[in-house]
Amino acid sequence: MIGGFDSLPDWLPYIPNSNVSEGGRVRQLANPDGDTIIECLESFNHKERNYTYSIMQAPFPVTDYLFTIHVKEDTGGKSSLIEWSGSFTPVGVSDEEAINLFHGIYKDGLEQCNMHF
Template identity: 35%
Template sequence: MARAYASAVIPAPAEQVWELVREFNGLPDWHPAIASSEIESGRSAGEIGAVRLLGLPDGCGAIRERLVALDDTARSYTYDMIEGPFPIRTYRSTITVFPITATGQAFVEWFGDYDAEAAEESKLEQTFGGGVYAAGLKALVERFS
């Protein structure tokens, strides 16, 4: 298993950041790489097992992800990618929002563990860590600045 990781300090209280990030169907509201999101499977966006269909910009494809854990107390959720354009066998990702008590800001970490061919791992780490996680966190910093 390989891991991609990104983190950032967001200039807003953790509760405020979590309110935005928590919405499993809300990625298009703050992530620049997600054009659309639709909940499938007849469940609500906050229900374990909900599946979201993410549309990429310019019709470049789609990703399906299933919510596997949601913890409002820990301000965290975990999801599995069940279909997408990446050469992976498995993928599980978690995003968590922590309070920085000394400053009143939020610390957000986003990581994913995935199984892929060894030759693909470095490229996927850049794609997930930089292209997905870091890009999303940068957008959160800009939104709350």
């Protein structure tokens, strides 16, 4: 569910639409407000079940955005742990405000994934 770079609309309520280009390396997203977000796939490792992406354009008050999604299987193989980590530099807002913005978006998405499993 999470592995496809173009699969965000399947599990992240904040992103209802996604289109990929450049051989699947760039995704153009739309949020509920109609804002455009363009992200670039920086690395993908199918075996390790992770990918890293950066933001090329977004309405977010941050720069130098680089995030990784990593799906880890539990030791029993019956469930997975999803780690979504990243770094960015806030612009015009406090660190806490920027962190809270992304925390809310990602918390909603991960809760949605939990309901699908």
